[in-house]
Amino acid sequence: MKCSVIKVPAAAPHDTSGLKASIEAGIIDPAHVVAVLGKTEGNGCVNDFTRGYAVMALKQFFAPHSADGQAAVSYIMSGGTEGILSPHFTVMSRSGLPETAEAGLGLKSLAIGVSRTRDFLPEELGRLSQVDAVAEAVSRAVHDAGIASAEDVHFVQIKCPLLTAEQIHEAHGRKAELVTEDTYKSMGYSRGASALGVAVALGEVGREGLRDEQICVNWELYSTVASTSAGSELSCCEIIVFGNSSAAEGPYFIDHDVMKDSIDGAALQRMIDRHAGDELIQVLAKAEADPSGYVRERRHTMLDDSDINHTRHARAVVGGVLAYVCGDPMIYVSGGGEHQGPAGGGPVAAIFRRNQ
Amino acid sequence: MKCSVIKVPAAAPHDTSGLKASIEAGIIDPAHVVAVLGKTEGNGCVNDFTRGYAVMALKQFFAPHSADGQAAVSYIMSGGTEGILSPHFTVMSRSGLPETAEAGLGLKSLAIGVSRTRDFLPEELGRLSQVDAVAEAVSRAVHDAGIASAEDVHFVQIKCPLLTAEQIHEAHGRKAELVTEDTYKSMGYSRGASALGVAVALGEVGREGLRDEQICVNWELYSTVASTSAGSELSCCEIIVFGNSSAAEGPYFIDHDVMKDSIDGAALQRMIDRHAGDELIQVLAKAEADPSGYVRERRHTMLDDSDINHTRHARAVVGGVLAYVCGDPMIYVSGGGEHQGPAGGGPVAAIFRRNQ
């Protein structure tokens, strides 16, 4: 198996000209594309249609390249390019299968695995049944990637469902009790339960003792590698696992660390220092306004701002800090970090290209 | 002369409880306060009333402490605490006069000087006559501070007028031609001309050859120490010069550097490295969205965002980057940097307390 990561600028949500150029230049082989992670320039909140617009354009773009006219690509669009964040697509490709024979080599390369859960009932969202289904699917994706141990998993991107008005209505008809009646809040619960599913699968949080009431309440439970985003276009969870494996080859590899708050650029700096000599290809991070209302014991105003959603503030800050550290504003910083890293902080992963 | 700088958190624009506590603790002597620079939590744009609210509260607060019931304090409020920026007041105090006798000591300390220009006619704003008047007043303030040379000037804060609707109307009656008919734009012109006045006074830009048409057009002309903000409450420019002088004593001193773009945290890092061992007290910086639409050759979306003013994006980024570098979100980052540092970048000053 050989996996690669290429990032391509986008002049607008639907701009596929950069992808076209990369394919024509032989940098991307559309037949091998597994996932496209995009940063689009909407508000990243409820009425952000740049995500759907990008997906419509990407599906049109990749359709001719797939056998059945519909490439099996996972599209994960994160809205919000506040501050210096620059709209772009990160294209993840994979060819071949994990080769268990060569396990002796010692050198581990980037390995990507995918899986999905069954569809959920509305009343499962934000609860342990979602956690368990995600945990099981993450384990499958880790196996699919040929990753040998949990320590080699560095980033787990999950696209999860939310509760729509219709689903809430339908559940009411069945007298099913939902975790929330609020569409917007259901996004947080679904992201949180998905992240805890990752934590359980990787042994970061113990399954025994975990209770429904802790989801989106007890922020001391978290995964250091989960990155989850909710969308209305699916009823299951789609999982992409990124890690390193001796069953994979090629120059790419991935690492991760944890930002303890939104100005903790040292987390990325440590990785850059660890892999000095290698080329940093992409940074993937989660951002959130510290729910305590304080950062480094100083009051922030993000949560009280009725003009700008706090997730927008947080992305601007984390984007700026990480861009300073790595020197590049074209990085993936996504908002809404329930159970993804500590409260107010978040996971940060970095993909490198080995210099031989 | 002895100058000091204290920063005090504010729980709201009108919160003077921190100031009260500092006075009661003997940290601030209200009789010596020369200026209060505030970060207030409004939008920092046209309809930001948190600035006026803070000034009303501060005037009420300081009134009993002045002989004539109206302390001669300069209040400079900068709206906008986007991202992690934390609302606060920076209190600048000065006691005594520059002591020219002790010039031999060699050790230079923080020196603060103040001055003001005459009132301007509406048609002078944003033009060379404003530049010249500011340049002359800056020179006076430098002298007032007992600062010996331009290299010892590290920050010049100017509060300058703007064109109000009434002034535009009055000027029309006299057939006077204004630099702009737009109230909002007049703020930029006034800030820009004031900054060029600083540059001329300090020899950063030559007066000969300077023409009206270059103001707010030719961004290659700039001061590396000017920080200017426009307000409707005055018709002249109020100038506060910060520098180091051997005629001043005490542990405080100031330095400055230039951010070449909004993620250039290295500018502050260099100062911290230069003065390792001394305590960083406060950071003062200007932020702006790069007018080219690009940062480090990556497209940014700040200028096209019709939901969030680009100055708000820029403050969030610069605030985050500098807070990471210095470890403190309670710093002064202000927007609107016409002719204040290079396009997209800006001056950054740092006040230190010498560790003996």
Added chain:
Amino acid sequence: MKCSVIKVPAAAPHDTSGLKASIEAGIIDPAHVVAVLGKTEGNGCVNDFTRGYAVMALKQFFAPHSADGQAAVSYIMSGGTEGILSPHFTVMSRSGLPETAEAGLGLKSLAIGVSRTRDFLPEELGRLSQVDAVAEAVSRAVHDAGIASAEDVHFVQIKCPLLTAEQIHEAHGRKAELVTEDTYKSMGYSRGASALGVAVALGEVGREGLRDEQICVNWELYSTVASTSAGSELSCCEIIVFGNSSAAEGPYFIDHDVMKDSIDGAALQRMIDRHAGDELIQVLAKAEADPSGYVRERRHTMLDDSDINHTRHARAVVGGVLAYVCGDPMIYVSGGGEHQGPAGGGPVAAIFRRNQ
């Protein structure tokens, strides 16, 4: 008793020049001012400091006019002048006491009564104990106004407390269970319980059968005359009742109707038609985005807009509709109408001046 209502434009939140002019012209006697209802130009949401700014300016303004240096004026500021709404103050004055002797005349005039509840414990907010205390205080204010029956009450303005972070913390310490842990939501609960208190006092909703769980849930329970707003500056509810009484004299009187949705201008039109020949002085209305997501069976997007708070949309609409009907954009339209009129609609009151 003689009551009057004067409205005065404001050029900014702290602009008292219009009030000064009205006093100098003898239109307002500051000694008789009971309440000032203001529309200020902030966002009307959490971080709207224009309300506090206006109150600080108004207190300074009225202080010299009161015997004890602190006039007993109730200041009720509603933020948000979206669309054509024009910032202003409505000054309510009252002199003398209800004169029960003249009850035979038949002609009823504007009567204003005031009262306040005891301070509430945090756990009382948004619950029946708040409802009951408000109901009792409303009855007292009705009596204070000399209003004979519930049908003669046309507008009840209540300023009610909210839960602050500190109060939530304090209640936690006592193991007290609060209606919500969310500061912003506590505003809605407090407004809702206050409105139900009005409804109970005036017989619009029966007290028996009313349960805690219906507050901010069952929107079929509402008052047609309540207008409530929450603020952090008080711990009790302040109540002002407006109605007509034969124990009052003078040319002013008040009427009310109910807007069934936010474009139901016919409610105001009916009042204008009923009192053709009399001069309309002021309109007081509540606005809210229909929680169903639909207006007249058409989908609206106010609740999904992450850039503009739905209360801002709603005020813009109701303000525009009512200004068209009455021909004046300087009217009082306030947001957040829990249990104040039907879901999506709201009470509208109109104060007239009788033409003799």
Added chain:
Amino acid sequence: MKCSVIKVPAAAPHDTSGLKASIEAGIIDPAHVVAVLGKTEGNGCVNDFTRGYAVMALKQFFAPHSADGQAAVSYIMSGGTEGILSPHFTVMSRSGLPETAEAGLGLKSLAIGVSRTRDFLPEELGRLSQVDAVAEAVSRAVHDAGIASAEDVHFVQIKCPLLTAEQIHEAHGRKAELVTEDTYKSMGYSRGASALGVAVALGEVGREGLRDEQICVNWELYSTVASTSAGSELSCCEIIVFGNSSAAEGPYFIDHDVMKDSIDGAALQRMIDRHAGDELIQVLAKAEADPSGYVRERRHTMLDDSDINHTRHARAVVGGVLAYVCGDPMIYVSGGGEHQGPAGGGPVAAIFRRNQ
């Protein structure tokens, strides 16, 4: 010739399910569709991608229905459904050609004509050469519609180009002087020049005496039927003329009036009264914040609001007022009314279905 107008709700910018249902129900014949006017739920400003998203979805939808796989439909999307405005598509259809023979009948029906100008050079935008080219094309569209006189023209929708950053750069290379260097402002100039082109074609403004300097300056020059919107996807102007003609048949007809300000609902009321007994099908109107800063001599705050663009405020108001008058929030209200109706007001057209 037979023309019809059908409006269809949209659940999202890309929702074509309503169109599909209308076609399946035989209400719309896709082969006859001439234009789709949409209201989409973006911010209606620079970074509103809901317009492009809708057009991408509509093109995909209509493609199978056209002979050459690309239906000759004009898509005009107006972003911004502030307040109660409800996202929808208005589908304009036309079959047959104007039949001059039947001119004697006297009964005039809805007639639609289309045309387009040549592509413009960047330096032509916002100037008389754009005005002239539009005027000529409007005359052709009027003829295409079989409309006999200017009085029978009631709405002229124009989609016009704007200056992109690349065009500005290219023009600089040729030393061509542009009307503005600002992309956003070029939208206003292009809309304004297009509207004046309509005014010239219909005799509302005289061509002689018209000068470049009056465009977007002299607001006393305007058309009462022009509705223009700028987009970056074309270099020419696309024109659709709506009027009544005795050479057209069918139950639909159109009328128009002028709102003198944004709360002038009487303009629509007059048309409804004139055509009492006929069914109102759709309302088409332009909205803008009065540039004077006042509506009915009351100060408004729309132009000073740095959080919400003034066009958003204006659409909320005009939408609310017109929805009250006609009882339907699913109407077309578009912003940016340079030379389209008087300053602060705008044209309003109404399409009716005759009740026989």
